[in-house]
Amino acid sequence: MGAGPAIGHRHLGLFLVAPALATVLILFVYPLCYSLVTAFVAKEGGFTFGNFLRAFEFYSVDIAFTLVIIGISTVLIGLCSVAIGGYLTLGENPRAVAILKWLYRWPLFIPFIVAAQCMRTFLAKNGLMNNTFVSLGLVDPINTISLLDWRGIIITFVWKQLPFVALLVAGAMASLDRSTIESARNLGAGRLRILVEIVVPQVQQTLMVGLILSFVTMMSVLSVPIMVSGGSPTMITVDMAFRINSYGDYGTANALGFISYALTGFAAWIYLKRGVSQGGKP
Amino acid sequence: MRAWLPWLPRAIVLGLFAFIIFGPLMNLVLWAFAEQWYFPHKLPLAYGLKFWNQVFKPRSDAIGSLVTSIWIALFTVGACLALAIPAGYALARLSLPWRAAIMLAFLLPQAFPSLAVYINVARIFYMFGLNGTITGVVLVHTVHGLVFAVWITTAAFAAVDRDLELAARNIGASGLVTFFTVTLPLAAPGIMASAIFVFLESLDEFTGTFFVGVPDVTTLPLLMFTASLAGNYQIAAITALILLVPSVGFMLFVERFLKADVMAKVGA
Numbered sequence: 416m417g418a419g420p421a422i423g424h425r426h427l428g429l430f431l432v433a434p435a436l437a438t439v440l441i442l443f444v445y446p447l448c449y450s451l452v453t454a455f456v457a458k459e460g461g462f463t464f465g466n467f468l469r470a471f472e473f474y475s476v477d478i479a480f481t482l483v484i485i486g487i488s489t490v491l492i493g494l495c496s497v498a499i500g501g502y503l504t505l506g507e508n509p510r511a512v513a514i515l516k517w518l519y520r521w522p523l524f525i526p527f528i529v530a531a532q533c534m535r536t537f538l539a540k541n542g543l544m545n546n547t548f549v550s551l552g553l554v555d556p557i558n559t560i561s562l563l564d565w566r567g568i569i570i571t572f573v574w575k576q577l578p579f580v581a582l583l584v585a586g587a588m589a590s591l592d593r594s595t596i597e598s599a600r601n602l603g604a605g606r607l608r609i610l611v612e613i614v615v616p617q618v619q620q621t622l623m624v625g626l627i628l629s630f631v632t633m634m635s636v637l638s639v640p641i642m643v644s645g646g647s648p649t650m651i652t653v654d655m656a657f658r659i660n661s662y663g664d665y666g667t668a669n670a671l672g673f674i675s676y677a678l679t680g681f682a683a684w685i686y687l688k689r690g691v692s693q694g695g696k697p
Numbered sequence: 698m699r700a701w702l703p704w705l706p707r708a709i710v711l712g713l714f715a716f717i718i719f720g721p722l723m724n725l726v727l728w729a730f731a732e733q734w735y736f737p738h739k740l741p742l743a744y745g746l747k748f749w750n751q752v753f754k755p756r757s758d759a760i761g762s763l764v765t766s767i768w769i770a771l772f773t774v775g776a777c778l779a780l781a782i783p784a785g786y787a788l789a790r791l792s793l794p795w796r797a798a799i800m801l802a803f804l805l806p807q808a809f810p811s812l813a814v815y816i817n818v819a820r821i822f823y824m825f826g827l828n829g830t831i832t833g834v835v836l837v838h839t840v841h842g843l844v845f846a847v848w849i850t851t852a853a854f855a856a857v858d859r860d861l862e863l864a865a866r867n868i869g870a871s872g873l874v875t876f877f878t879v880t881l882p883l884a885a886p887g888i889m890a891s892a893i894f895v896f897l898e899s900l901d902e903f904t905g906t907f908f909v910g911v912p913d914v915t916t917l918p919l920l921m922f923t924a925s926l927a928g929n930y931q932i933a934a935i936t937a938l939i940l941l942v943p944s945v946g947f948m949l950f951v952e953r954f955l956k957a958d959v960m961a962k963v964g965a
Binding site for chain 2: 427428429431432434435436438439440442443444445446447449450453508511514515518519520521522523524525526527528529530531532533534535536537538541542543544546547549550556574628631632634635636637638641642652655656659665668669671672673675676679
């Protein structure tokens with residue numbers, strides 16, 4: 416749109432963006448603020464910390480449990496995505512690289528709820544995993560264990576989120592300048608060393624963004640903890656749903672919601688702080 | 698003999714990885730076709746389509762919720778595109794103040810744990826009578842899908858060659874005619890990709906529907922959840938497979954829709 420004064424464009428642009436922006440503000444930002452405020456409002460009205468006291472009194476174990484599960488999952492996703500991306504970038508056998516490339520993406524768009532249903536049967540005491548191990552003679556039938564607890568939640572999270580982060584990381588690694596890698600290789604550096612010292616530092620930003628988005632996603636999943644573990648302790652998403660559905664207790668639920676934002680904010684803060692300590696580039 | 702020896706460690710690692718990826722899916726497929734399967738049998742005792750007939754019989758709950766799910770997803774795509782095409786064009790082509798901040802605003806629904814937000818959306822919707830309505834669920838899905846719609850549409854418009862637009866303008870086409878005859882058709886594959894993204898997001902969405910849709914709107918994921926918790930593993934597995942097919946299909950063909958030139962501009 417060539418002609419016309421710039422100021423007219425500016426108005427047109429804002430006019431075109433406004434409906435979409437308003438949708439996010441009304442249907443996301445407003446409820447978000449509503450939840451932040453409600454966390455500090457007592458049932459009878461007025462400011463209170465009571466919701467947080469109740470949240471910590473009843474659910475401090477679950478808060479710790481949530482943080483540990485999501486923390487371990489995030490670390491595992493990070494390590495595995497670097498391993499996959501690294502092999503795709505530095506692998507020397509084209510056929511093995513092609514197989515891995517074809518394999519790792521399968522769960523990418525599979526919904527959490529379907530992943531949870533798969534794992535609910537696969538990881539059970541008489542699920543396909545244990546049955547395969549027994550058939551191969553790796554485990555005695557009496558020694559099979561059900562992984563349908565915190566381990567199952569972690570396995571489901573990693574299974575589901577790994578392809579997403581690995582796709583981002585592998586993409587970033589593929590677009591790196593090959594010359595530094597080749598020169599390091601010519602100087603005799605091993606592949607592991609090239610990966611850790613040359614490749615990973617250059618894709619760190621992509622990796623961190625992928626991990627934080629995964630962290631947030633896992634923090635909002637309700638179906639997986641209910642379907643895979645079910646028992647207590649459980650994750651705070653389940654507690655929030657319970658407070659609402661059983662007691663209509665929005666105060667405590669929102670206090671738990673506030674805690675889930677705070678945990679996510681904490682993760683993002685670690686990422687930003689790391690960025691600052693490494694020369695201001697997050 | 699010696700040729701395959703270096704393949705042994707690779708084959709073990711790749712085989713294990715394949716087991717981890719496909720094992721859970723295999724278990725789902727087995728359950729979908731198992732008519733009889735109980736402990737301690739390692740595989741189903743009888744296979745068949747009994748439960749498929751149950752799921753697909755006319756006017757069954759599953760068909761009803763599948764239709765509901767598809768309608769919700771289509772409305773969500775419509776709403777997202779209606780909002781994202783103008784916004785994407787403006788973000789790609791027009792000078793906007795605080796452009797970076799506006800781009801980030803669309804990411805907000807993905808940047809905060811959304812469950813606590815859905816609880817409050819449900820509470821606010823309750824005041825307007827939107828709880829338990831298709832409209833309410835579509836609105837929730839639209840906000841969640843908007844980031845894909847806006848970001849991919851913006852990238853699709855940014856990847857359109859400006860010279861082609863200028864050529865159309867030079868031979869006398871108006872701005873609006875140029876947009877509809879040159880820019881929009883060229884950006885169509887990218888817009889299509891964003892539509893598929895939004896469609897899948899909506900089809901698979903569980904948490905928001907769980908809070909906003911109850912008690913009247915039952916989508917396929919909600920039906921699956923109920924069936925699974927009730928121990929109806931066959932019904933749960935079959936509905937899960939219905940949800941799985943479009944997801945896996947899109948994963949396999951995503952690169953055909955989302956070309957590298959558009960992909961490189963996403964989020965920029």
